[in-house]
Every structure is written in structure tokens, then in C-alpha cells.
Amino acid sequence: MTDWASGYVADIEYLPGLYVEQAPTHLMLGCLINGFEPPRGTGAFTYCELGCGQGVTALVIAAANPQAEIVATDFNPAHIARAQAMADEAGVKNIRFLELSFEDMLTRTDLPDFDMVSLHGVWSWISPADRARITQFLGAKTKPGGAVSVTYNAMPGWTALLPMQRLLLEHSRLGHERSDIKILKGLDFIERFQAAGSGVLGNAGLIEQLRKGADKTGGTQDRSIYLAHEYLNANWHPQYHMDTAAELADAKLGYVGSASLIDNFPDLSLKPEQRKLLEEVPPGSLRETLKDYLVSRPFRRDLYVRGPRRMADSLRDARLAEFGLALTIPPHEARTELDVPAGKAQLPEHFYRPVIAALATGPHTLGELVRLPELAGKAGAPSMVEIAGVLVGSGQALPVPPAAKAESPAAARLNRVLTQDVAEQRAATASIAAPFAGSGLNLTTMEGAVFHAVSIGVEAEREALTDHILKRLLASGTPLARDGQVISSVEGQREIVAESVDWCLRIRIPLWRALGAL
Numbered sequence: 001m002t003d004w005a006s007g008y009v010a011d012i013e014y015l016p017g018l019y020v021e022q023a024p025t026h027l028m029l030g031c032l033i034n035g036f037e038p039p040r041g042t043g044a045f046t047y048c049e050l051g052c053g054q055g056v057t058a059l060v061i062a063a064a065n066p067q068a069e070i071v072a073t074d075f076n077p078a079h080i081a082r083a084q085a086m087a088d089e090a091g092v093k094n095i096r097f098l099e100l101s102f103e104d105m106l107t108r109t110d111l112p113d114f115d116m117v118s119l120h121g122v123w124s125w126i127s128p129a130d131r132a133r134i135t136q137f138l139g140a141k142t143k144p145g146g147a148v149s150v151t152y153n154a155m156p157g158w159t160a161l162l163p164m165q166r167l168l169l170e171h172s173r174l175g176h177e178r179s180d181i182k183i184l185k186g187l188d189f190i191e192r193f194q195a196a197g198s199g200v201l202g203n204a205g206l207i208e209q210l211r212k213g214a215d216k217t218g219g220t221q222d223r224s225i226y227l228a229h230e231y232l233n234a235n236w237h238p239q240y241h242m243d244t245a246a247e248l249a250d251a252k253l254g255y256v257g258s259a260s261l262i263d264n265f266p267d268l269s270l271k272p273e274q275r276k277l278l279e280e281v282p283p284g285s286l287r288e289t290l291k292d293y294l295v296s297r298p299f300r301r302d303l304y305v306r307g308p309r310r311m312a313d314s315l316r317d318a319r320l321a322e323f324g325l326a327l328t329i330p331p332h333e334a335r336t337e338l339d340v341p342a343g344k345a346q347l348p349e350h351f352y353r354p355v356i357a358a359l360a361t362g363p364h365t366l367g368e369l370v371r372l373p374e375l376a377g378k379a380g381a382p383s384m385v386e387i388a389g390v391l392v393g394s395g396q397a398l399p400v401p402p403a404a405k406a407e408s409p410a411a412a413r414l415n416r417v418l419t420q421d422v423a424e425q426r427a428a429t430a431s432i433a434a435p436f437a438g439s440g441l442n443l444t445t446m447e448g449a450v451f452h453a454v455s456i457g458v459e460a461e462r463e464a465l466t467d468h469i470l471k472r473l474l475a476s477g478t479p480l481a482r483d484g485q486v487i488s489s490v491e492g493q494r495e496i497v498a499e500s501v502d503w504c505l506r507i508r509i510p511l512w513r514a515l516g517a518l
Contacts, residue, residue: 018056018431019151021259021301022049022118023439024065025399026392027147030303032320033389034257034264037309039147041438042401043067045115048141050105050134051075051122055083055097056418056431060440062087062095063411063433070095071111075102090414102126102133106140113143123152123244127235131247138306139251148304149259150244157298158238163200164190168231179228187211187227222428241292241300242285254308255285259301261393262338263291265386268345270294295341320384321367324400325391326437326515330507331360338394347390350374351381355391362514363400363436398437398515406516408435415517416455422448425476434515441517446500447508454518460509465501470494 020026024041031038039045045065049058049072058072072095074080080099087095100108117138123131138148171189172182187210190201210227245255257264266275274294281287291297311319327334334356336347354374358364366384375381382390391397411433421427422445430448433440443451449469454460458468470493479486480493487493512518 017053018060018440018442019120020398020439020441021151022057022120022149023061023437024068024116025401025438026259027116027118027149027303028401029323029388029392029399030257030259030261030264031147031305032311032316032323033261033385034303035311035313035316036256036305037145037311038319039143039145039305040115042403044069046071046112046143048072048111048114048117050102050117050119050137052079052083052097053120054079055086057118057120057440058095058097059083059086059090059092059414059418060431060433061438062092063090063408063414064435064438064440066094066408066410066435068094069112071098071114072096073098073100073105075100075104086414086417090410090417092410092414094410102130102137105137106133111141113141114146115143116147116149117142118149120149120151121153123150124154124237124239125229125233125235126237128237130235135247135251138248138253142251142253142306144307145309146306147256148248148253148306149301150248150304151259151299151301152244153236153238154292154297154300155238155240156293157296160202162238164202164206165231165236167193167201169234169236172232179232180224183228183232184224186231240289241302242289244300244302245285245288245304248304251306253304253306255288255302256305256308257303259303261389262340262345263393264389268338268390269340269342271342274342291341297341317384320388321370322365322402323388324363324365324402324404325359325369325388325397326363326400326434326511327356327359327397328441328511329396331356334396335394338390348380348382351378352390355382355387356396359391359397365400398434398439398441400437404436404438406436406514408433408516411435411516412455412518416452419443419448419452419455423452423472425473425478432512432517434512434517436514436516441512441515446497447504450501450504450508451512451518454509460505462498462501462505465505466494466498469501470497473497 024047028038028041044067046069047061052058052072052074055072058070062070077099080097084097142148167190168186171186175182187207191207194201194203263269278287278290281290336349336352338345354372355369358369358372366388369387370384392399415432418432419430422430428445430443431440432443432451450465453465453468458464480496481487482496487496
């Protein structure tokens, strides 16, 4: 652990990643569906990310919003150097990456006031003193009416893992290896304690889940890097919502809702008996915290505004009617049964299937969607608020801001850079900027390979793309598998690649082009 890191893991870089909930359009939509005036997020606006890691989210936002001024900070010089190198290679000019601690930020005099500020995960990984510094910064640099997105590990959802995290941290202090090696040794140590009868460290299934995760990282090494950053911070402090809201109130920030948009719909996200119980508590931070007690929520995405202003329903609806949605999944994979904190929620198919069918033909405004014949004037038809919150919140659509423009040369250049590592088998996933949505998309390995090939001029045709991708796979020795079995024959590998190419040609490339990514 380095002295300048203040207890934070700094001997290995954090994993790159895009978190679309931080995108300006997402924050604007989160305010609108909760009935609050959104921050300025169209035209020229200013945006800051605190603790930007390797800068992927900030870069995507900058490239997808070329009219904006973006500032991204991190205390780790390796993160800033890598992010700046990507910005330089892609020619993204409207972003500044600054190596700053939270203490350093308070003395900078060259920063603008911000329409939006985001912090992903940082809030629960730092000391109380640094949280106070962030609060002071937000109070000084967030514009009146500006929005702040704060995501963090939440209590009481992390209660069961507190003993494990403490033991992992203390065990890591016994060794001198890199943090990603320490975390794996720590998990082995905990398994031995479990076998010896410890009842406070979970079970073997929990350790297996921690090792494998949700298969969102690029393999064992990436997983250990994630775990090291998650569990080996000396200032690892999951937070209660009520405490976070109280602290941020010192910056005149008021809570307006969740950036996990489905959580803003109690009828969908909570059981009837849970809603009835919450009605006994006045609206406010205690009621919001009690939701976390009911659903054991381990992670929160809070949305605050500096000086929240309620909107009349008619004004909110007028604003929402101009917002669009772009479907991000194949229509046949669209879900009307959703996973929600309290279990499952079923959407009325006779309303949502026509909405999905319309979006399958291309982006539509919310005003157009509620005027579909199957919805207009029908009893029980979903409102614009519900359609936007449900489809975006479930990851099936991206919000499209009013007067969106699909062209951004910087986005095209950045997307080539961001997909190159996947194309050359140095990474398992990739992210791209989507200018039409002012946001971005995460891609799988094969999607990233196809995207990169098309972006460098390979013809968007089955044989050409298959030949190009297969040649790179064979040159790198990257194995392909089907149903858990490694496919060694070239013919079998070609078949796998061709199937993925076919799918991208039919489903993904039209979407990427519609969103201005290609």
C-alpha cells in the first residue's frame, strides 16, 4: 500500500468500464421521472467525474457530447496517464484528466462550476475526512440546480460481509505481494476458517460466488483485481442512505430519487405488504433507508440536486414527450418479466409488446410511444414516466435527449481505440460511445471484434468479417468454446465466428449506426 493512497488499493490499476447510469441523459431522465427539474444536459454543459479510474466512462461521455466540457479526476497517476493517452490517441479534445486527491481539488482555481458531477463507488471506499472534502467540493462547484450522482456500497445490505472484509484486509497486511495476489490468498484463508467451523464468514458457496462473480470481467486475473479494489481498502465503509443524505445536505444537495430507475416505482419494486409498512413512516431519508432494510440492497445509486425544484406534471410530461428511447437489445429478447429488488415484476404484455415493436423499427420519442393505437386512451396504459423508467431501468433501452445529433467524429475515433484491445484479444469486453444517446454501450468480446473490424473499413458482410476475425483469433492462439467444450478445428471455429457475425449484421450493426457509434 503506498503512502499517498490513504489506505486505497493503488499498486494495481482498477478495471476499465462504462457505467451508463452516470451519463448526462440518464441523470436528466432520473430527475424528470421523479418530477424534478433536470440539470442542463443539452447544448453546452459542464460535467465532472470524481475518481474516474482509467477514464472510460468520462471519455465516452465526452465523445458522445462534443459540445460539453468534461473534467475527470483521479489520485492514481497510472489511471490518469492511461486515460490521457486514450484521449490523445482518439483526439477527444473536450476533456481534461487531472491527477488530484480530494484534498487537492479544493485548492484548484481553474475548474468551472459543474452542471453534473458523478462519483462511482468512491463514497464508501474513502475516509470520513475525504467524504467531507468531497461534500465541500460539491457545495462549492455544483451549480444551483446541478445534479450529483453518488453510487456506493449500502447498509444494511453489506452487514453479512463485514466480518469477511475485515479479515481479508487484515490478512492482506501480513504479505508483501500485489493486492490481486493477496486477495486470492485471503479467500483461501477464509475457506480454511469455514472448514474449521467459523459461522460468521458465510459458506463455501459465497466464496465461490466471490471468485467467479457475475462473469462480467475478463477472467481470473480481472476478477482478482476487482476483488482487491472492492475488499482491501483500509477505509471500506458501506453507508446508510440517511447518513449520506445528511452529509450531502451540507452542500445544499437534496435527494430526488434513484439512478437505478426501477427503484423509483414502488408498485413494481416492492411487495404490497412492504409498501404498506413504509406508509407508516413520513417521506424522507428514513423511509428511503427502510427500503434498503426490506430488500437487503447492497448497492445504491443516489441522485441529488443542488436546490431541487418540483415540476408540475404537465411541464414534466411536456419535457418527457421530447425525450426518445432507443432499444438496446434484440426485440425477441425483450423482457416483460423483470428482476426487481423484491423479486419479480410482470409488465402488461398487451401494452409493452407494441412499445417494443415500435422501438424495434428505430428510436421513438416518448410522446410517440404513448400515442400508439394500443396505448392511446386505454385504461391502465403506462405513462411516459413508467415506460422510460422501466425500459431504461431494466437495461433494455437508452434515453435519447431532445434534438439529439448522431454525428461525432471524436466518437468514431474513440470507438476504434476502445475496441482495439478486444479485437487483438487483450481484453474480454469493450465500451463504445453512442452520440445519438449522449451515452454509450458495453459490448461482448465478439461484438467488440465485429465493431472494430467494421470501424477500420472491413466490409460489413458475412465472409469478409468472418475471415478478418478468424485470422486474428488464429494468430493469437485464442481458444473458442461451445457448451463448455474448446473447439480446436478451424472449421468449428469458423462456424462459431460466422454465427456471431450473422447476429451482429442483423441486430447490432443497425443499432450501432442508429446511435451514431459507427
